[in-house]
Amino acid sequence: MRKLIILTCFLAFIACKEEKKEVDNKEQSEIAYASFGEKITDENVISKEEMAAKFENLKSGDTIAVKFASNINEVCKKKGCWMKLDLGNDKESMVRFTDYGFFMPLDSDNKEVIVDGRAYVTEISVEELQHYAKDAGKSEEEIAKITEPKITYAFEADGVLMKP
Incomplete structure (x- = not known):
């Protein structure tokens, strides 16, 4: 016993x-991730290619809730208040953060991230495009070349996970 x-x-x-x-x-x-904004997980994430296909099917005014993974092409060099994510095939999504509630580190270029939020298609004015170019540190000549509005794939992120 x-x-x-x-x-x-x-x-x-x-x-x-x-x-x-x-x-x-x-x-x-x-x-394994640095977390920004609301707490999110790395579950139920779609690829950047799947996200690009979803954007292709959106019309102006449509919004979808989604979580996807990608690489940061560019981040705002002044405050980290926006970033551009790669969607493949020379396409990208402009990401802003809900209510400017959080920002990304200024040295986040080329980092892998997962974003959770809302995707939509929008038109960006010339003035706003020039503002983003200035924030990104573009030259005056490059900024002056921006003369037409641009249809863009936009995303408002509630939370972001970034691989170190």
């Missing part, structure tokens, strides 16, 4: 240790 109790205690101890390992591994995967 005593051996049975000792064996049971030993097996219970081993089981607890394995469960702790699983919890620790889950915590480590969550720690």
Whole structure:
């Protein structure tokens, strides 16, 4: 009987240790990202190619809730108040943050991110395009070349996860 109790205690101890390992591994995967804005997870994420296809099907005024992964092509160099994400095939999405509630680090270019929020199609005015170009550190000549509004794939992010 005593051996049975000792064996049971030993097996219970081993089981607890394995469960702790699983919890620790889950915590480590969550720690693999820097988090900005609302807390989001890396679950149910679509690829940048899938997101590009969704944008293609949107009309002006449409909005969809979505979470997708991509790379940062460019981030605002003054405050980190916007970023442009790669969608493949020379397309990108302009991302702003809900109520300017958070900003991205200024050195975030080329980092992998997951964004969660709302995607929509919009037209950006010449003045706004010039403002973004100035924020991005473009030259006066490059800014002066902006003379027409642009239809753009826009995204308002509630939360962002960024790989270090």
